[in-house]
Amino acid sequence: MIIIGPQGCGKGTQAKRLSKNFNIPHISTGDIFREIRKEDTLRGRKVKELIDNGMNVPDKITIPLVKEKLSKLKEGYILDGFPRNIEQSKSLEGIDKVIYLKISDKEVVRRIEGRRNCKKCGAIFNITTAPKPKIEGICNKCGSELFQRDDDKPGQIKKRLKQYHNLTAPLIEFYKDILIEIDGSRDIGEVYSEIISKLSL
Numbered sequence: 001m002i003i004i005g006p007q008g009c010g011k012g013t014q015a016k017r018l019s020k021n022f023n024i025p026h027i028s029t030g031d032i033f034r035e036i037r038k039e040d041t042l043r044g045r046k047v048k049e050l051i052d053n054g055m056n057v058p059d060k061i062t063i064p065l066v067k068e069k070l071s072k073l074k075e076g077y078i079l080d081g082f083p084r085n086i087e088q089s090k091s092l093e094g095i096d097k098v099i100y101l102k103i104s105d106k107e108v109v110r111r112i113e114g115r116r117n118c119k120k121c122g123a124i125f126n127i128t129t130a131p132k133p134k135i136e137g138i139c140n141k142c143g144s145e146l147f148q149r150d151d152d153k154p155g156q157i158k159k160r161l162k163q164y165h166n167l168t169a170p171l172i173e174f175y176k177d178i179l180i181e182i183d184g185s186r187d188i189g190e191v192y193s194e195i196i197s198k199l200s201l
């Protein structure tokens, strides 16, 4: 199973729930990259450098990493963050379902713009959705100052959205025969219930 949708659509959250409830592994490229970047190897250093500079990891690194991970699994999985383009999707076989969480560009901007990170402990809050900081600009966990990452500022969000529309949106057509489209703009519980009811059809 694959879960796709723009930034901020909640795919990571839904993938974690599905993984827990169906007892199938949640494979996220975010997690794979975080693991690899700690490696003191050529590949590890390259991934670290790209991510630290806010760049995408190229297909020639990403595809083998994901394939290596999937080759160790005996049964099913839920993939999150991959495929990101048609090239990557061609490297996958045996996909049963593709869950597409649809939200508008306006909603993506609204959700991401509200993100605030703690300077000290790294906790993430959201002033428009949840969890909200109890005191404006202050971390609920450690009392340190919150800040907005450059990546989460409107100009950058628009840039990432443009990339999503160019590269990832074509996957919706590519997987149209096994696509399950869900309105991702509602709350987490409602979105999850709709995924479950559509999966069981």
Ligand SMILES: [Zn+2]
Pocket: 118, 119, 120, 121, 122, 123, 139, 140, 141, 142, 143, 144
């Ligand atoms: Zn904190």
